[in-house]
Amino acid sequence: xxxxxxxxxxxxxxxxxxxxxxxxxxxxxxxxxxxxxxxxxxxxxxxxxxxxxxxxxxxxxxxxxxxxxxxxxxxxxxxxxxxxxxxxxxxxxxxxxxxxxxxxxxxxxxxxxxxxxxxxxxxxxxxxxxxxxxxxxxxxxxxxxxxxxxxxxxxxxxxxxxxxxxxxxxxxxxxxxxxxxxxxxxxxxxxxxxxxxxxxxxxxxxxxxxxxxxxxxxxxxxxxxxxxxxxxxxxxxxxxx
Numbered sequence: 070x071x072x073x074x075x076x077x078x079x080x081x082x083x084x085x086x087x088x089x090x091x092x093x094x095x096x097x098x099x100x101x102x103x104x105x106x107x108x109x110x111x112x113x114x115x116x117x118x119x120x121x122x123x124x125x126x127x128x129x130x131x132x133x134x135x136x137x138x139x140x141x142x143x144x145x146x147x148x149x150x151x152x153x154x155x156x157x158x159x160x161x162x163x164x165x166x167x168x169x170x171x172x173x174x175x176x177x178x179x180x181x182x183x184x185x186x187x188x189x190x191x192x193x194x195x196x197x198x199x200x201x202x203x204x205x206x207x208x209x210x211x212x213x214x215x216x217x218x219x220x221x222x223x224x225x226x227x228x229x230x231x232x233x234x235x236x237x238x239x240x241x242x243x244x245x246x247x248x249x250x251x252x253x254x255x256x257x258x259x260x261x262x263x264x265x266x267x268x269x270x271x272x273x274x275x276x277x278x279x280x281x282x283x284x285x286x287x288x289x290x291x292x293x294x295x296x297x298x299x300x301x302x303x304x305x306x307x308x309x310x
Contacts, residue, residue, distance in 0.1 A: 070234055072097040074227070079105035081124040082189055082198035089194035092126055095238065099123040099230050106200065119204030120216075121226045125237060129193045134249040136188075136195050138288050141256045142244050143186045143197050144170045146236040148259045151176065151183070151201070153232060155221055164220055169261045172290040172307055176201075177261070178220060180309060181213035197237075203229060212308070253284050266310035267292060269302050277302075278310065 071093075078084055078100045085098050100123070103116035116122050127139055148170055155164040167179045174186035184201040202216035203223040217223040224232075244252050265281040269292065277300050279292030290302040 070095045070097070070238065072099060072230055072234060074099045074101070076100075077102045077104065079103065080198075081106075081122055082187060082196050085124045085126055085196045085198075086189055086191050086194075089126065089191045089196070094126055094128040095234075097123055097125045097230060097234050099226065101226070116200070117205065119226070121199070121201040121203050121229050121233075123226075123230055123233070124196050124198040125234070127195045127197060127241065129195060130245075133245060135287065136190060138244060138249040138252060139195055139197055139241075140174050140186055140188050141249070141252045141284075141288050142240045143188075143199060143237065144174065144176065145252060145255045145259060146233060146240045147176050147184055147186065147199060147201070149236045150229065150233040151178075151217065154217065154224055154229075157222075168259075170256060170259045171261060171309070172284070172302075173304075177309075178215050178217070181215035183215055183217065199233065201229065249288060250286065253286070253288055256288075257283055261309070264293075268308045268310050269300075270306045270308075271302070272304050 080103055081098045081100050102118050103122050106116035106122060129136060148168060152165050152168055169177045171177050175182050176184040187198040189196045203226060204216060204218050206214045206216040261281060263281055263283060267281050268276060268278045270276055277292060279294045279300060282291040282293040282299060285291055285301055292300045294300055
């Protein structure tokens with residue numbers, strides 16, 4: 070495992086995509102500050118100093134499960150890295166119980182977004198980008214957002230990347246050795262409860278509301294509908310209602 074830190078860059082994901090042919094799996098790139106950070110669907114990711122901005126590279130093998138499952142791998146690893154921090158606080162049990170994964174790529178604390186994940190691919194390389202609001206968070210996103218410092222003593226980004234890299238390596242081994250089903254099961258027990266009301270904005274512009282009914286075998290979101298049916302979502306934005 071190699072971790073490289075830079076003071077400032079445009080985007081760690083963009084940099085690592087450019088380096089994809091030169092670095093080995095397990096390489097991490099962390100920036101103190103990003104000037105062109107981005108989230109899913111090209112959204113800007115505000116990146117002031119004090120938070121965590123980092124990317125790692127996975128080199129796909131012919132025997133690997135489908136690459137999109139790496140978003141779930143990253144989610145479980147991220148959950149564990151943050152949960153370990155919360156356990157060290159005086160109210161750690163309460164805070165850990167408030168930590169939840171939300172499909173497809175968010176980590177929530179108390180129902181507010183704490184962290185996000187972005188996967189991008191170049192050939193056999195998948196770059197997994199992760200941003201975590203450790204010290205502060207934006208206030209103008211039109212949805213609940215929080216930082217770890219609002220709830221507990223936040224670690225430095227330097228300390229956090231070590232923990233996150235170890236947890237990601239652990240779950241990557243399980244993804245390869247046990248398949249996506251093991252990761253789906255691990256993700257589901259760390260998600261908001263079954264039956265949680267959700268609203269999804271689909272890529273074609275349609276919206277659908279329903280209750281969280283878990284993930285399917287491919288890691289897609291299942292919504293239980295009011296008429297008793299189910300809607301499987303492979304891509305889209307999902308919000309708590």
